[in-house]
Amino acid sequence: ASTHPRLGARPPPGPTPIPVLGNLHQVPAEGQHIVFTDWGKKYGPVVYAQCLSVKMVILNTLQAADDLLDKRGAIYSDRPHFGLITDVLDWKPNLPFLPYNDQWRKHRRLCQNAVGTTQSLAGFRPLHRVESLKLLMELMQTPEDFMLHIKRYPAALMLEIAYGHSVTSIDDELVVLTDEAVCEITSLGGLASTLIDFFPAVRRVLTWLPSFSVSRRVEKVRGLVQAMMNIPYEKVKQEMASGSARPSFLKTMLEEHTQAQDDMTPEQERELMCLSSIMYSAGADTTGAAMLTFMLAMTLHPEVFRKAQAEIDRVIGSSRLPDWDDRASLPYLECVLKEVYRWNPPGSLAVPHRAMTEDTYNTLHIPHGSMMIANLWGMTRDTNMYRDPDTFFPERFEQMDKVEAELKDPRKIIFGFGRRVCPGRLLGDASVWLAMASIISVFDIAKARDKDGIEISPEVAFVPGSIRRET
Numbered sequence: 001a002s003t004h005p006r007l008g009a010r011p012p013p014g015p016t017p018i019p020v021l022g023n024l025h026q027v028p029a030e031g032q033h034i035v036f037t038d039w040g041k042k043y044g045p046v047v048y049a050q051c052l053s054v055k056m057v058i059l060n061t062l063q064a065a066d067d068l069l070d071k072r073g074a075i076y077s078d079r080p081h082f083g084l085i086t087d088v089l090d091w092k093p094n095l096p097f098l099p100y101n102d103q104w105r106k107h108r109r110l111c112q113n114a115v116g117t118t119q120s121l122a123g124f125r126p127l128h129r130v131e132s133l134k135l136l137m138e139l140m141q142t143p144e145d146f147m148l149h150i151k152r153y154p155a156a157l158m159l160e161i162a163y164g165h166s167v168t169s170i171d172d173e174l175v176v177l178t179d180e181a182v183c184e185i186t187s188l189g190g191l192a193s194t195l196i197d198f199f200p201a202v203r204r205v206l207t208w209l210p211s212f213s214v215s216r217r218v219e220k221v222r223g224l225v226q227a228m229m230n231i232p233y234e235k236v237k238q239e240m241a242s243g244s245a246r247p248s249f250l251k252t253m254l255e256e257h258t259q260a261q262d263d264m265t266p267e268q269e270r271e272l273m274c275l276s277s278i279m280y281s282a283g284a285d286t287t288g289a290a291m292l293t294f295m296l297a298m299t300l301h302p303e304v305f306r307k308a309q310a311e312i313d314r315v316i317g318s319s320r321l322p323d324w325d326d327r328a329s330l331p332y333l334e335c336v337l338k339e340v341y342r343w344n345p346p347g348s349l350a351v352p353h354r355a356m357t358e359d360t361y362n363t364l365h366i367p368h369g370s371m372m373i374a375n376l377w378g379m380t381r382d383t384n385m386y387r388d389p390d391t392f393f394p395e396r397f398e399q400m401d402k403v404e405a406e407l408k409d410p411r412k413i414i415f416g417f418g419r420r421v422c423p424g425r426l427l428g429d430a431s432v433w434l435a436m437a438s439i440i441s442v443f444d445i446a447k448a449r450d451k452d453g454i455e456i457s458p459e460v461a462f463v464p465g466s467i468r469r470e471t
């Protein structure tokens with residue numbers, strides 16, 4: 001590799017590019033994190049690749065991600081332009097994909113205040129309690145539908161928080177609508193976001209050619225996204241007009257405008273509409289993915305389940321359900337939760353950041369405009385951090401002293417980095433913890449049996465796409 005003339009630094013190592021495409025042919029549409037993890041083993045913590053004109057810097061260790069995205073947050077908090085989501089699907093202004101500017105600061109602050117403080121979390125306690133009880137009831141009535149129940153719980157939490165919409169069943173119209181929209185976006189995510197964002201010409205072709213099946217698919221998803229933003233927004237406005245609106249993020253925001261006697265512009269309406277839809281879409285699937293991983297891990301590892309159950313029985317007994325105040329007294333459960341996050345992080349890659357200037361890191365030259373991809377999956381497989389990383393083994397955290405456990409807490413990885421770190425991390429973590437603790441205290445989890453009474457071992461397989469859900 002050549003030396004960078006001005007900084008005397010070399011580009012990070014990476015796979016050999018070919019003319020025009022660069023490394024595009026080596027980046028698969030699905031399972032990019034696996035290829036990036038292999039590159040990490042071969043080339044090191046910071047890997048450089050180029051897809052057409054897009055410069056990519058892949059960060060494979062927590063240290064590299066912290067050093068750059070967190071400690072140098074002033075120059076690494078921008079986002080690359082996400083043409084698919086913002087332009088093609090017209091889902092904007094979209095907090096996770098906004099550039100690092102004043103509009104992002106405003107949306108981030110609103111979101112952080114609504115869901116990201118310990119105070120807001122305390123306000124959600126009654127909601128968490130009601131929804132976790134509903135989850136237990138549903139699991140009791142139809143345990144075979146556990147995947148649906150586990151999907152309903154975070155969806156209900158987020159729809160209540162964003163819109164004051166109470167979800168009683170998985171067939172609820174808003175759950176069905178938002179779930180379909182999010183699933184479609186996620187499944188477009190792997191293939192289309194890379195292709196469309198790398199080939200601006202493809203984007204034009206996709207929207208021009210109505211007979212092209214991908215184009216029809218994109219049209220359908222755009223319609224769903226617009227409905228996902230509009231329908232709940234209009235519903236809350238109507239409920240406010242009739243006096244039946246329940247407390248919610250959107251209601252509070254709309255009331256602030258009314259109190260200030262400030263007629264909202266269409267742009268302001270659009271901002272609120274979009275931000276409320278982001279809360280649901282960013283919060284529901286990620287939380288649900290962690291809960292499904294928990295169920296899978298407990299099915300495969302009955303010894304872990306029994307140990308966590310014994311801890312709950314010993315500390316809490318059987319006369320009441322676990323509550324927030326019990327969390328510090330259940331250290332093994334905390335290890336199980338951390339291992340759930342580590343074994344299968346809900347997102348394999350964080351949302352890419354963008355280098356706003358050129359930079360040098362450990363003699364490596366990071367070019368201006370690089371797409372900074374934090375390979376969360378690779379970090380959870382880093383053998384310098386976690387021995388035998390493919391094995392589900394909560395005890396690994398028990399064996400660490402306090403300092404090491406703090407340094408290697410997977411929450412430092414799975415929620416992303418720096419100024420863009422997930423603003424919903426406290427809420428997501430609290431939702432998963434309460435569901436886990438409640439399920440363990442009430443139920444046994446075991447493998448299903450076939451008609452001959454033989455145990456069926458579930459296959460460990462995950463839906464490809466940006467959020468890792470079990471198939």
Ligand code: HEM
Nearest residue numbers: 096279282283286287346350351415416417420422424428
């Ligand atoms: C277990 C649950 C969750 C996981 C694993 C998770 C993970 C992530 C990750 C990896 C990012 C990207 C961070 C980066 O760019 O470095 C992110 C961003 C974000 N998350 Fe979460 N998240 C979860 C729950 C939630 C919840 C409940 C909300 C509710 C509002 C939420 C809202 C957001 C938003 C708005 C962003 C974009 C932040 C920005 O660009 O400034 N997330 N999340």
